[in-house]
Amino acid sequence: MNAAPIYLDNNATTRVADEVLTAMLPYFTEQYGNPSSIHAFGNKVARALKEARVQVQQLLGAAHDSEIIFTSGGTESNNTAIRSALQAYPQRKRIITTVVEHPAVLNLCKALQQQGYRVDYLPVDRYGRIDLDLYRALLAPDVAIVSVMWANNETGTLFPVEEMAEMARAAGVLFHTDAVQAAGKIPIDLKHTAIDMLSLSGHKFHAPKGIGVLYVRRGVRFHPLLLGGHQERGRRAGTENSAAIVGLGVAAVLAREALPYEMTAVKNLRDRLEQGILAQVPNVLVMGDPVNRLPNTTNIAFEYIEGEAILLLLNQHGIAASSGSACTSGTLEPSHVMRAMGIPHTAAHGTIRFSLSRFNTEAEIDRVLEVVPEIVRKLRALSPFWPKHQEAA
Amino acid sequence: MWDYSEKVKDHFFNPRNAGVLDDANAIGEVGSLACGDALKLMLKIDPISERILDARFQTYGCGSAIASSSALTEMIKGKTIQEALAITNQDIADYLGGLPPEKMHCSVMGREALHAAIANYRGESWHDDHDEGTLICKCFGVSSRLIEETIRANGLTTVEEVTHYTKAGGGCTSCRTAIEEILARIASSREPQPAGKESAPAAPVLATRPLIEKIRRIEQELAAIRPLLARDHGDVELVDLQGQTIYLRLTGACSGCQLESITLSSIQARLQKALGERVRVVPVREISPAAAHCTP
Incomplete structure (x- = not known):
């Protein structure tokens, strides 16, 4: 218990990279100018923001830096994108999304339903996959926008958003993707896709919290969510969060440089963890799409035990992970993602998500592999269902 | 966590x-x-x-x-x-x-x-919730019997509390209206009965009285605060309690004092500490009866 903590909850948030913090600090002290001001104080900051915009543009492979709008984070970007489309096409009263979106999209859609919009929620199969034929059938000229996440936060499952965007374009429908979990973890090259809008959040890839981006393809009709000053070319009012924007720019550069590492070394660590658990612990299931998946995420269901209890014991060993179990959130049912995939009830309450970053090491993974089987044994020894299962087996 | x-x-x-x-x-x-x-x-x-x-x-x-x-x-x-x-x-x-x-x-x-x-x-058949009483919450299999017992034993007053204690209403939420009806029925049975009515159901013996206990603690804390206010010729009085919101009336020199908001926030901090939960203190002002219907 005295060993250094092991952080495997990077889909929740990440540590700010040292280079990011260093780059940000002057913008709290000597570089405090308002980028909109004419004087030298403002000018310097305006130039720094311009550089950060280009850095984010390069991470996303966007055609123009003017397509990048800085926001407060993923939630604001998602809200802006969907509401913008509804305002841009007032005669269209439909939205297509999925049942496994983040609450930042789902709860907005629920609120819009109350206002009279029709929302189609695409279901997913046992592996968290969408039926593209069903999607194609739903596309129609009265759809204002499609919003589908690039990667699912709980399982890491990747949706074929590039293909789905092409289909939307062919049907004359705007396509938005919530790429909060994907940006910085997989290659993105927007100029070669039909994606019209994309949300990302800085704190998921080692920038600070409170900064995000909405990408809006040039030529897409846009209506701002926040009205006020002329910042961000009138598309997002409010004095820019300059320090965080500079930090996001540096984080984007670092993420782009680290992408090959993410796709190989981080993925190998994730696979080592997953394979290790599958080899040592009976009655475990890997959640989500085993093939099309973020390189850093594994979500494992431990049958006959409950997720919060597992997390508490992991925490006792200094290991941070998360769970889709009901008990961790104070709700009474497993997460909407687990329910949507229809996973067996023996496993639904026992899912644990391990999400890695480039800061994790092999030694850390090996220590987790020492601890997990012991924790599962302890809880199964307490569970009334484990002996029943063993008798039956 | x-x-x-x-x-x-x-x-x-x-x-x-x-x-x-x-x-x-x-x-x-x-x-x-x-x-x-x-x-x-x-x-x-x-x-x-x-x-x-x-x-x-x-x-x-x-x-x-x-x-x-x-x-x-x-x-x-x-x-x-x-x-x-x-x-x-x-x-x-x-x-x-x-x-x-x-x-x-x-x-x-x-x-x-x-x-x-x-x-x-004892060789009795103990019925699981699925069998006994009307099944109220189908998601978690909770009967009206368990809901009623738990409401009475714990002095519950809201659907949210019933969900926290029994899980009923925590799934698809379609049974919330039914839970509200049970709460209303029990609340009305708690009303004081006219004297001399033999058939009146006995008042349930509550194991705990969270609300009364809370009010008592608030009054205790206010009693401790009063001498401090009295120094500035002021006083404070508990007007109402609704969930986490405590309605107080500041009187004497405290009322309308420029430091009123500071006084209230320090009272709020003390009450929060005394109750061990987050509460909001809302000042209640003297109002004319004509305007009474406008108050929250």
Whole structure:
């Protein structure tokens, strides 16, 4: 218990990279100018923001830096994108999304339903996959926008958003993707896709919290969510969060440089963890799409035990992970993602998500592999269902 | 993560009496895999003295479910059946130094398992919630009987509380109206009955009175604050309490004082500390009767 903590909850948030913090600090002290001001104080900051915009543009492979709008984070970007489309096409009263979106999209859609919009929620199969034929059938000229996440936060499952965007374009429908979990973890090259809008959040890839981006393809009709000053070319009012924007720019550069590492070394660590658990612990299931998946995420269901209890014991060993179990959130049912995939009830309450970053090491993974089987044994020894299962087996 | 008490953590990390009791003569099983928690309670009861000689448990569930089970076995060992049956879910929570409100259903599950085990010992058929009474919550299989008992025993007043204590209404939420009806029925039965009416149902004996207890604590704290206000020729009075909101009236020199907001925020901080929960203090001003309907 005295060993250094092991952080495997990077889909929740990440540590700010040292280079990011260093780059940000002057913008709290000597570089405090308002980028909109004419004087030298403002000018310097305006130039720094311009550089950060280009850095984010390069991470996303966007055609123009003017397509990048800085926001407060993923939630604001998602809200802006969907509401913008509804305002841009007032005669269209439909939205297509999925049942496994983040609450930042789902709860907005629920609120819009109350206002009279029709929302189609695409279901997913046992592996968290969408039926593209069903999607194609739903596309129609009265759809204002499609919003589908690039990667699912709980399982890491990747949706074929590039293909789905092409289909939307062919049907004359705007396509938005919530790429909060994907940006910085997989290659993105927007100029070669039909994606019209994309949300990302800085704190998921080692920038600070409170900064995000909405990408809006040039030529897409846009209506701002926040009205006020002329910042961000009138598309997002409010004095820019300059320090965080500079930090996001540096984080984007670092993420782009680290992408090959993410796709190989981080993925190998994730696979080592997953394979290790599958080899040592009976009655475990890997959640989500085993093939099309973020390189850093594994979500494992431990049958006959409950997720919060597992997390508490992991925490006792200094290991941070998360769970889709009901008990961790104070709700009474497993997460909407687990329910949507229809996973067996023996496993639904026992899912644990391990999400890695480039800061994790092999030694850390090996220590987790020492601890997990012991924790599962302890809880199964307490569970009334484990002996029943063993008798039956 | 939950803010569990040290006692909850201790009973979770070091559960007492976990495992199978081979010579058990009373077994109670409640909950299910689908519900997310389940408890199998095994007792050895001396048939002559009807004393519980030993108790063990197996629990599937979260930290507080395991801790509640462990606490329950410690509480009932050595007690007679009659003594054990007097234990309420609040007693289990108190033994653990309190449970988060959202986790109170863990203590209710403990009490249910105890009643099931004793019924099993007596050869009575203990009905699971699915069978007895009207099934109110279909997601978690909660009967009107359990909901009513829990409302009465814990003085619950809102649907949210009922969900925290019994899980009912925590799934598809379609039974919330039915729960509201039960709450309304019990609330009306708590109204004072006209004197001399023999047939009036006996007032339920509440194990705890959270609301009254809360008001008492607020009054105690205000009494301690009063001398400080009196120095500036002011006074404070409790007007109403609605959930987490405490309505206070500042009188004398305090009312309308420029420092009123500072006074109120320090009172709020003290009340928060005294009650151990987040509360909001709202000042109530003297108003003319004509404007009364405009107040919140």
